[in-house]
Amino acid sequence: MHKISLALRRVPGNIYTLLAITLVFWIVCKPGTFLTGSNMINIAGQCSFLAIASIGSLLAIITGGIDLSVGGIMCFSGVVAAVLAKGGMPMVFAVPIALLAGTAAGVVNGLIIAKNNVAPFIITLAMWNITESLALVVAKGATVSVNTEEFRLPGSGELGFLPYCVIIAAVVYTIFHVITRKTRTGTYIYAIGGNEAAAHLTGINVARSKFLVYTFSGLTAALAGVLLASKLGSANPGQGAGYEFYGIASAVVAGASMAGGNGTVWNTLVGALIITILRSGLNIAGMPNSWQMVVLGLVIVGVVFIDVMSRREK
Amino acid sequence: MGKQILKLENITKEFPGVKALDGVTFELNEGEVHVLLGENGAGKSTLMKVLAGVHQQNGGRIIYKGEEVKFSNPKQAQDKHIAIIYQEFNLMPNLTVGQNIYLGREPRNKYGLIDKKQLYAKAQEMLDFLQVDIDVQEQVSRLGVARQQLVEVAKALSIDAEILIMDEPTASLSDPEIEQLFRTIKRLQEQKVSIIYISHRLQELKVVGNRITVIRDGKSIGTREADKCTMDELITMMVGREIGNTRIRSKNTAQDEDAVRVEHVTNRKLEDISIHVRKGEIVGIAGLVGSGRTELANAIYGIDAIKSGKVTLFDRQLRKPSPGLNIRNHMGFIPESRKEDGLALSMSIRKNTTCASLKELFPSGWINEKKETETSAGFCKDMKLNTENMEMLVQNLSGGNQQKVVLAKWMCTDSDFLIFDEPTRGIDVGAKEEIHSLMNDLAVKGAGIIMISSDLPEILNLSDRIYVMREGRIVKELPGEGTTQEEIIGYAAGKEEKNA
Numbered sequence: 001m002h003k004i005s006l007a008l009r010r011v012p013g014n015i016y017t018l019l020a021i022t023l024v025f026w027i028v029c030k031p032g033t034f035l036t037g038s039n040m041i042n043i044a045g046q047c048s049f050l051a052i053a054s055i056g057s058l059l060a061i062i063t064g065g066i067d068l069s070v071g072g073i074m075c076f077s078g079v080v081a082a083v084l085a086k087g088g089m090p091m092v093f094a095v096p097i098a099l100l101a102g103t104a105a106g107v108v109n110g111l112i113i114a115k116n117n118v119a120p121f122i123i124t125l126a127m128w129n130i131t132e133s134l135a136l137v138v139a140k141g142a143t144v145s146v147n148t149e150e151f152r153l154p155g156s157g158e159l160g161f162l163p164y165c166v167i168i169a170a171v172v173y174t175i176f177h178v179i180t181r182k183t184r185t186g187t188y189i190y191a192i193g194g195n196e197a198a199a200h201l202t203g204i205n206v207a208r209s210k211f212l213v214y215t216f217s218g219l220t221a222a223l224a225g226v227l228l229a230s231k232l233g234s235a236n237p238g239q240g241a242g243y244e245f246y247g248i249a250s251a252v253v254a255g256a257s258m259a260g261g262n263g264t265v266w267n268t269l270v271g272a273l274i275i276t277i278l279r280s281g282l283n284i285a286g287m288p289n290s291w292q293m294v295v296l297g298l299v300i301v302g303v304v305f306i307d308v309m310s311r312r313e314k
Numbered sequence: 315m316g317k318q319i320l321k322l323e324n325i326t327k328e329f330p331g332v333k334a335l336d337g338v339t340f341e342l343n344e345g346e347v348h349v350l351l352g353e354n355g356a357g358k359s360t361l362m363k364v365l366a367g368v369h370q371q372n373g374g375r376i377i378y379k380g381e382e383v384k385f386s387n388p389k390q391a392q393d394k395h396i397a398i399i400y401q402e403f404n405l406m407p408n409l410t411v412g413q414n415i416y417l418g419r420e421p422r423n424k425y426g427l428i429d430k431k432q433l434y435a436k437a438q439e440m441l442d443f444l445q446v447d448i449d450v451q452e453q454v455s456r457l458g459v460a461r462q463q464l465v466e467v468a469k470a471l472s473i474d475a476e477i478l479i480m481d482e483p484t485a486s487l488s489d490p491e492i493e494q495l496f497r498t499i500k501r502l503q504e505q506k507v508s509i510i511y512i513s514h515r516l517q518e519l520k521v522v523g524n525r526i527t528v529i530r531d532g533k534s535i536g537t538r539e540a541d542k543c544t545m546d547e548l549i550t551m552m553v554g555r556e557i558g559n560t561r562i563r564s565k566n567t568a569q570d571e572d573a574v575r576v577e578h579v580t581n582r583k584l585e586d587i588s589i590h591v592r593k594g595e596i597v598g599i600a601g602l603v604g605s606g607r608t609e610l611a612n613a614i615y616g617i618d619a620i621k622s623g624k625v626t627l628f629d630r631q632l633r634k635p636s637p638g639l640n641i642r643n644h645m646g647f648i649p650e651s652r653k654e655d656g657l658a659l660s661m662s663i664r665k666n667t668t669c670a671s672l673k674e675l676f677p678s679g680w681i682n683e684k685k686e687t688e689t690s691a692g693f694c695k696d697m698k699l700n701t702e703n704m705e706m707l708v709q710n711l712s713g714g715n716q717q718k719v720v721l722a723k724w725m726c727t728d729s730d731f732l733i734f735d736e737p738t739r740g741i742d743v744g745a746k747e748e749i750h751s752l753m754n755d756l757a758v759k760g761a762g763i764i765m766i767s768s769d770l771p772e773i774l775n776l777s778d779r780i781y782v783m784r785e786g787r788i789v790k791e792l793p794g795e796g797t798t799q800e801e802i803i804g805y806a807a808g809k810e811e812k813n814a
Binding site: 200203 | 422
């Protein structure tokens with residue numbers, strides 16, 4: 001046990017090794033399907049929704065918390081955007097309103113968690129249910145299809161060969177990289193995860209930082225939800241389901257510890273990429289959807305196990 | 315000596331049910347090292363937390379540089395250049411040295427982003443001033459305790475501290491590290507920084523301090539010039555209190571046979587501990603906070619691992635002790651914090667009493683509630699619990715009665731060796747006497763007992779023998795009868811150097 005965990009820690013950049021293993025696995029299983037230009041663009045496109053949503057999961061995890069409402073907020077904002085667009089509202093208005101709606105859920109999470117010091121687990125679990133049900137209400141229980149060019153543009157439009165959603169994801173990642181690495185807010189988020197009581201004694205406004213984290217998480221989930229609806233040309237109230245899991249998985253696979261205090265934005269992007277590649281690889285290999293979840297679950301268990309083991313050795 | 319920079323006048327602080335500070339007065343001059351000395355729980359740390367803005371006083375005034383100030387949070391005290399280094403460091407292990415030093419006050423560039431170059435350059439300046447060789451980009455978790463403490467000092471310097479409070483700074487340092495710390499303190503003094511130095515290690519006080527103020531039971535007892543007072547004078551000031559009640563143990567019931575033998579036990583916190591407890595004997599373990607008393611209990615009970623040495627219980631060596639095994643071996647542990655470690659507060663008296671012995675009571679796995687109620691009622695009656703309703707939730711009981719439920723639980727397991735860690739902390743006088751007489755009864759019936767306590771009268775009134783611990787070692791074995799509080803404190807605080 002000891003030797004294994006020591007060895008694992010010596011592997012440089014664990015996550016890139018994992019990425020490489022995933023790729024090799026695919027290339028060996030179905031030769032000639034991965035290294036095609038269209039496939040890689042396709043994967044980047046699929047990955048962008050998860051990648052954006054994962055940022056919120058990551059931020060919550062860095063503070064030592066968790067955000068389970070990501071999937072629900074995605075459904076809700078996606079449905080809001082679709083319903084508004086279907087009603088004839090121009091996208092320049094519909095998108096910001098949908099983003100605001102999702103962010104509002106994050107704000108509520110943040111207020112309750114920060115001000116009353118309630119466990120994030122239970123609040124965001126409730127918010128997941130609330131937003132998913134609100135999505136049902138807004139959509140009147142059915143799928144909302146919007147087949148206009150305008151609605152589908154952000155999700156499926158392309159600039160040259162690059163899909164817009166990939167560009168948007170790149171911009172979002174750059175912004176959050178700067179926030180976490182270069183701003184005080186970013187440092188405080190890590191400080192809280194490292195030692196919350198000490199952060200308070202140092203004079204850091206812990207409540208404010210936590211509030212911001214869940215607000216950001218609401219915003220990124222909403223953005224992911226709107227893009228996903230736009231890509232599919234429709235929104236249904238179950239559409240974001242599972243993303244809270246994939247989001248947490250991306251962050252954890254990328255080395256964020258559930259105990260808080262570490263994990264980086266760029267690594268989370270790689271984490272999201274691994275999850276996406278794994279999923280579409282399993283798809284192409286013809287594995288049924290239900291089994292895919294089993295494999296993904298086992299990957300998470302393995303990674304968390306390694307994380308716990310390496311921390312115990314310290 | 316410089317002019318007065320700080321005066322605390324008649325500070326009082328009450329927590330629910332406890333008066334932690336009761337009119338403390340304390341003065342500090344510019345460039346002075348003023349030692350705050352006192353026993354466990356005397357109120358030293360509370361007083362400093364009031365000054366650092368963590369707690370707010372209920373009464374009294376803080377006069378800083380001639381003006382009355384009031385801090386409602388730590389940030390406000392920092393803004394006035396008052397820094398505190400807690401015994402438990404407040405560093406973020408996941409951040410770098412530089413990030414920790416400037417945490418909360420990061421320098422920013424014109425875009426409002428953190429200026430890392432400047433941050434590390436300034437942090438380097440602080441460390442250069444302290445003449446220590448630490449990489450500012452190193453992650454704090456990779457540093458040893460001594461170096462982490464220097465980072466704390468650098469952090470304090472970075473807010474241009476004019477008053478620096480150090481709570482037990484040498485508690486986890488080795489001798490050369492302590493020397494380095496003292497050199498650092500001298501340098502700070504030269505920069506006119508005033509230092510409040512909390513400690514209960516008598517040896518070092520005279521080396522580092524200019525004046526010494528003793529507090530006891532939340533009151534200031536007096537202030538002495540460090541070079542004009544004797545250790546005995548300080549010890550008398552620290553103890554001072556009369557032993558109220560007389561000796562509870564009228565007769566030493568110790569038998570010849572050992573209940574437990576601890577031989578040369580060493581681990582992270584303990585150094586070569588050898589003690590033994592006879593059947594029917596109460597052995598007191600005295601020592602100041604951090605002397606390793608609880609760690610010793612944890613090592614015997616198998617909560618902490620033992621590196622070398624052995625523990626023998628009733629002539630059987632415990633190879634891999636665990637709570638489950640201990641219960642089968644009839645060893646019980648009454649922990650220091652009954653609410654956290656001793657009881658399931660939201661459960662009934664009945665469930666709490668029987669939960670450690672369900673296997674013996676109900677081997678089939680089915681719980682017979684009637685039998686369970688009778689069993690727990692029996693033990694609770696022995697404990698003189700003031701209720702007969704076994705369905706009452708433990709959280710609704712007073713502290714003394716909660717402790718009796720913990721005792722009933724261990725009686726139920728038929729323990730004949732028991733470790734009591736602070737058995738009467740926070741318990742009213744009446745219940746305290748009852749628990750003492752219960753412990754006496756247990757010993758009379760032949761149980762071996764280890765009692766860890768900070769309450770010296772309790773140790774003196776109840777023990778047949780006393781071990782005094784300091785810095786993870788047993789420094790002295792004393793008889794229970796005829797020993798004085800002054801003797802115990804003398805050994806616990808290290809009046810006599812290394813007297814093993």
